[in-house]
Amino acid sequence: xxxxxxxxxxxxxxxxxxxxxxxxxxxxxxxxxxxxxxxxxxxxxxxxxxxxxxxxxxxxxxxxxxxxxxxxxxxxxxxxxxxxxxxxxxxxxxxxxxxxxxxxxxxxxxxxxxxxxxxxxxxxxxxxxxxxxxxxxxxxxxxxxxxxxxxxxxxxxxxxxxxxxxxxxxxxxxxxxxxxxxxxxxxxxxxxxxxxxxxxxxxxxxxxxxxxxxxxxxxxxxxxxxxxxxxxxxxxxxxxxxxxxxxxxxxxxxxxxxxxxxxxxxxxxxxxxxxxxxxxxxxxxxxxxxxxxxxxxxxxxxxxxxxxxxxxxxxxxxxxxxxxxxxxxxxxxxxxxxxxxxxxxxxxxxxxxxxxxxxxxxx
Numbered sequence: 001x002x003x004x005x006x007x008x009x010x011x012x013x014x015x016x017x018x019x020x021x022x023x024x025x026x027x028x029x030x031x032x033x034x035x036x037x038x039x040x041x042x043x044x045x046x047x048x049x050x051x052x053x054x055x056x057x058x059x060x061x062x063x064x065x066x067x068x069x070x071x072x073x074x075x076x077x078x079x080x081x082x083x084x085x086x087x088x089x090x091x092x093x094x095x096x097x098x099x100x101x102x103x104x105x106x107x108x109x110x111x112x113x114x115x116x117x118x119x120x121x122x123x124x125x126x127x128x129x130x131x132x133x134x135x136x137x138x139x140x141x142x143x144x145x146x147x148x149x150x151x152x153x154x155x156x157x158x159x160x161x162x163x164x165x166x167x168x169x170x171x172x173x174x175x176x177x178x179x180x181x182x183x184x185x186x187x188x189x190x191x192x193x194x195x196x197x198x199x200x201x202x203x204x205x206x207x208x209x210x211x212x213x214x215x216x217x218x219x220x221x222x223x224x225x226x227x228x229x230x231x232x233x234x235x236x237x238x239x240x241x242x243x244x245x246x247x248x249x250x251x252x253x254x255x256x257x258x259x260x261x262x263x264x265x266x267x268x269x270x271x272x273x274x275x276x277x278x279x280x281x282x283x284x285x286x287x288x289x290x291x292x293x294x295x296x297x298x299x300x301x302x303x304x305x306x307x308x309x310x311x312x313x314x315x316x317x318x319x320x321x322x323x324x325x326x327x328x329x330x331x332x333x334x335x336x337x338x339x340x341x342x343x344x345x346x347x348x349x350x351x352x353x354x355x356x357x358x359x360x361x362x363x
Contacts, residue, residue, distance in 0.1 A: 010356075017181055017351060018189060021058040022339050025180035032261045034178050040265050048148050048173040049073065052335040055178060056116060059339030061346060072113060074144030076121020077151060079110050081142050084129050087122075096130045096323040097210055100330070103130070105203045115198040116338035123334050124148065127327035128155025134323070149173055152331060156320055164273055165318055171269040172314055175262050175307070176329060178336030184208040185333075185340050192341035193351040201341040206330050219322040220249040221312035225283060234289050242297050248290050250309030252301075259304040266310035273317055283313050 024033040032039040035054035042051060049070045056064045080087070087106045091099035103126045110118045129139035132155075140155045149170035153161040161169075179185070188205035192198070208214060228237045241248060274280055287305055294303040315325055344351075 012353070015353075017186060017353075018344065018347070020181075020340070020343060022055055022336065022343060023178040023180050030259050030261050032179065039175055039261055043171050043174050043265050043269075046174065048170055048177065048332070048335070051174045051177050052120065055335050055339035056342070059116075059342035059346075069117070070147070072117035073121045073148050074142075074146075074151075076110070076113055076117045077125050077142035078144050079113065079118070080107075080122035080125040081139070084125065084139055087126060088129060088133070091130070096127075096134060096321075097326050099130050100126055100327040101203070101206055101210065104206060104330075105199075107199050107203075116342065119198060119202050119338055120148075120331075120334045123327070123331045124152035124155060127324055127331060128152065130327070131156055131321060131324050132158070134321075152328075153318065156324070157318075161318075168269045168273040168314060169318060172266060172311065172328075173332040173335075175265050176311075176332035178333070178339070179262075183211070183214050185336060188337045189340050189344040190351045192344040193347075193349060195345065198338055198341050202334060202337045205333075205337045209330060209333065210326055218250070218308035218312035218315070219325050221309050222316055222322060224249045225286060225313075228286060231282060231285060234286055238286075238290055238293050242293060248294070250287075250312065251290055251294060251305055252303040260306040262307035263305040263310055266307065266314055270310055270314050270317065273314065280313070280317070283309075 022035065025031070026033075034042055035051060035058060037045065046054075046066070050066045052073075053064045053066045053069045056069065087103045088099070090106075091102045094102060104119075104123065107119060107122055109115060113121075125139075125142055132139050137158070140158055142151050142155060146154065147166065147170065150161060150166045152173075153165055153169055181189075184205040187208040188201045191201040191204045228234055238248065270280060270283075287309060291304060294301075311329075312325070315328060316322070320328055
């Protein structure tokens, strides 16, 4: 019997899987709303602890204050540091990305702390410890009185960051905290819908994040900038890449049909940072010419700058190693994952989509 391909759209594009109060993405308008605020306004108004409080309040249905979140995350970072020998025990020989996956799978409940605080607090401790081990050094102990952004940088860099560095990373953490029903959030909600605990749900979410199609690994943007090298090479390099049909990293998005609003937020953070001798104008010139070239070569396809482009430049300017970019993305997105898991569990509905069978039928 001949098999016929279904004309049913695949990939669940445009299919609602949940009702949420947490975030909203409008790809046609280039709009991202997190906890009732446009992302650009949110970055100006609050810190990572503040947006986490808003997300947890929405996810649990119970008001959570920013000071409460700050204290809980500080305590959770301390608890995670004590448990590092256990958490890192099975990560020997693994890359930072894979070691992070193995370590977070070992997280468990801690007395007196909400599960979501245990998770969000542990993530930067684990990421920092893996970076230090890769450099042959012992992990840096967290400071429970520091902000989440400041402590994350201290554990990564082995030094106290300055105010501009802290502000830049905090901007990134807020911007990346949630983004609608993306692949990793959907994965988290599917697992949470089975009434599995938050630890299982978030570990599954991180596994989805590691896939190159998700966008959790922006280091190819830096590889592209390295390959271009100089201002004189921008035009010929980009033109040749397009002629070969290559994808230009940091441009185009599955959802956005116009410019990714997060790109402008992080571009501003990069411009305010301007540290470590980075040639930030060079990246701006590359972006400007690629946008021009894409409009010229692909006028019918809406390809504009996405969040990966300025994420890569920002994290590189903060001296965070490229191998840690995906775990740092998870440090931010853990706020959204935990909130979505709680929201899904409150709804009590098992996510169980159907499929379209296109195989042979029995006689």
